[in-house]
Amino acid sequence: MRPVPKIATIVGGGVIGGGWAARFLLMGWDVRVFDPDPQAQRKIGEVLDNARRSLPGLSDVVLPPEGALSFHDTLEDAVAGSVWIQESVPERLELKHKVYHSLQTLCPPDAIIGSSTSGFKPSELQRDAIRPGQIVVTHPFNPVYLLPLVELVTTDENATLVADAKEILTSVGMYPLHVGAEIDAHIADRLLEAVWREALWLVNDGIATTAEIDDAIRYGFGLRWAQMGLFETYRIAGGEAGMCHFIGQFGPALKWPWTKLMDVPDLTDDLIDRIADQSDAQSGAMSIRALERARDDNLVSILRSLKARDFGAGALLNAQDARIAGLVGLPDDLTRPIVTVERAVPLDWTDYNGHMNEAKYLQAFGDATDRLMAMVGCDAAYIAGGSSYFTVETHLRHLDEVHAGTVIRVETQVLLGQGKKLHVFHRMFAGDRELATGEHMLIHVSLEARRASEPGPVLARSLAQVAEAHAALPVPEGAGKAVGLRE
Numbered sequence: 288m289r290p291v292p293k294i295a296t297i298v299g300g301g302v303i304g305g306g307w308a309a310r311f312l313l314m315g316w317d318v319r320v321f322d323p324d325p326q327a328q329r330k331i332g333e334v335l336d337n338a339r340r341s342l343p344g345l346s347d348v349v350l351p352p353e354g355a356l357s358f359h360d361t362l363e364d365a366v367a368g369s370v371w372i373q374e375s376v377p378e379r380l381e382l383k384h385k386v387y388h389s390l391q392t393l394c395p396p397d398a399i400i401g402s403s404t405s406g407f408k409p410s411e412l413q414r415d416a417i418r419p420g421q422i423v424v425t426h427p428f429n430p431v432y433l434l435p436l437v438e439l440v441t442t443d444e445n446a447t448l449v450a451d452a453k454e455i456l457t458s459v460g461m462y463p464l465h466v467g468a469e470i471d472a473h474i475a476d477r478l479l480e481a482v483w484r485e486a487l488w489l490v491n492d493g494i495a496t497t498a499e500i501d502d503a504i505r506y507g508f509g510l511r512w513a514q515m516g517l518f519e520t521y522r523i524a525g526g527e528a529g530m531c532h533f534i535g536q537f538g539p540a541l542k543w544p545w546t547k548l549m550d551v552p553d554l555t556d557d558l559i560d561r562i563a564d565q566s567d568a569q570s571g572a573m574s575i576r577a578l579e580r581a582r583d584d585n586l587v588s589i590l591r592s593l594k595a596r597d598f599g600a601g602a603l604l605n606a607q608d609a610r611i612a613g614l615v616g617l618p619d620d621l622t623r624p625i626v627t628v629e630r631a632v633p634l635d636w637t638d639y640n641g642h643m644n645e646a647k648y649l650q651a652f653g654d655a656t657d658r659l660m661a662m663v664g665c666d667a668a669y670i671a672g673g674s675s676y677f678t679v680e681t682h683l684r685h686l687d688e689v690h691a692g693t694v695i696r697v698e699t700q701v702l703l704g705q706g707k708k709l710h711v712f713h714r715m716f717a718g719d720r721e722l723a724t725g726e727h728m729l730i731h732v733s734l735e736a737r738r739a740s741e742p743g744p745v746l747a748r749s750l751a752q753v754a755e756a757h758a759a760l761p762v763p764e765g766a767g768k769a770v771g772l773r774e
């Protein structure tokens with residue numbers, strides 16, 4: 288794809304438009320918003336605050352510098368020079384048609400217009416459009432700045448822009464699921480709608496409250512769904528005999544009255560009041576923004592756990608980190624310490640004292656050592672060949688505190704890189720502020736014998752090169768020290 292100016296326009300800056308604005312901005316795009324609501328700027332500001340505290344820490348590398356956000360009184364101003372236009376106005380087809388008509392008379396003809404629509408088919412959106420091929424469905428999930436899925440639904444008219452759309456969405460950390468055929472509500476909302484209908488019936492019939500239904504999801508199958516989805520978990524539920532056995536066992540239940548799916552309860556005032564009252568009793572003590580923060584904190588923890596396992600949505604985040612960081616090799620300039628970590632402090636690294644927990648300093652220094660090892664050639668392929676380093680001694684010093692969202696940087700000096708021994712000194716900074724140091728002795732080992740061994744020649748040469756260059760640097764303050772005892 289040709290290099291494009293990173294300019295996105297958000298038309299409709301409500302719940303979803305605000306989330307799109309945050310994702311594009313934090314991934315380095317300039318974002319222009321058009322929304323006639325006088326409260327739009329305040330609302331987007333609040334969504335952005337939530338995004339800024341949660342999204343950067345998902346990444347183990349530093350995100351690109353944040354783009355510029357601007358609000359515009361006219362659509363013409365808002366779309367000038369835009370590459371991606373995200374329509375997120377209310378779910379009314381005639382309103383969306385009106386918006387596309389205005390947009391297409393004003394916007395660049397090669398910009399992509401993505402619609403956040405939860406349920407309209409792209410052919411419905413394209414009807415009577417000036418350039419039907421410019422409009423696609425890009426259906427996201429709330430919060431758009433944290434959840435990667437975006438359903439990309441297209442028609443034959445869109446053939447030439449599908450690849451570009453996928454590339455742009457992937458570049459901002461999303462997972463474009465290209466839906467093979469257009470249907471009402473795409474894939475995900477069709478599934479959600481089924482669960483939603485059943486939940487409404489359960490409240491309507493007085494079987495369960497809103498809180499009990501939420502407990503049934505979050506203490507059970509919701510946790511399974513978050514990492515594996517439906518079919519993979521049911522395959523496991525079939526035991527060793529797998530999916531066929533599972534269907535054999537539970538297939539007959541499809542004919543039993545387990546679901547009321549095709550009927551919808553009448554949304555009478557009584558039912559709406561009951562749902563609203565139960566929901567107030569369940570969560571009314573918290574503001575929407577506080578609930579959003581609780582949701583985001585939990586999502587960050589779940590996503591980071593999946594990331595550590597390189598699984599599901601976590602594997603997507605690792606791929607995004609690799610794209611942002613590019614290839615890792617030794618820097619050209621070895622006359623100064625090597626930057627081995629540059630990242631924001633994630634929400635789940637902070638503790639009851641409201642700052643980064645002591646254990647996470649070791650995590651960051653461990654990551655710095657891993658990065659240095661990869662840079663000098665002790666990378667995944669080398670380790671798969673049966674050799675690695677084990678850390679045998681560590682000394683940490685905590686010099687200053689740091690909070691969630693702050694960008695930290697670790698600079699690494701090799702004090703010794705000879706034979707089996709690798710002696711490193713890490714210094715952690717936030718800007719110019721020194722936060723901590725970590726001194727570590729590592730021994731090269733054979734993973735088969737579980738004993739010390741000599742490094743391979745390429746690794747040994749590369750380490751010696753760094754150690755020799757770093758020997759010219761002053762010995763860092765604090766190196767070689769133990770915990771002092773006052774007399």
Ligand SMILES: NC(=O)C1=CN([C@@H]2O[C@H](COP(=O)(O)OP(=O)(O)OC[C@H]3O[C@@H](n4cnc5c(N)ncnc54)[C@H](O)[C@@H]3O)[C@@H](O)[C@H]2O)C=CC1
Nearest residue numbers: 299300301302303304322324375376377378403404405429
């Ligand atoms: N809320 C949700 O959970 C999700 C919603 N969606 C979809 O996103 C779209 C927007 O939904 P929400 O953000 O929830 O609605 P919302 O009501 O929070 O926001 C809509 C915004 O559009 C603005 N607006 C109205 N007319 C406009 C116009 N002519 N030009 C520019 N702005 C205009 C409104 O002032 C408002 O700020 C819908 O198509 C919806 O189906 C998609 C995924 C999830």
Ligand SMILES: C[N+](C)(C)CC(=O)CC(=O)[O-]
Nearest residue numbers: 404405427428429476479
């Ligand atoms: C309720 N909803 C149909 C607007 C939901 C969505 O479209 C996706 C989501 O975020 O759940």
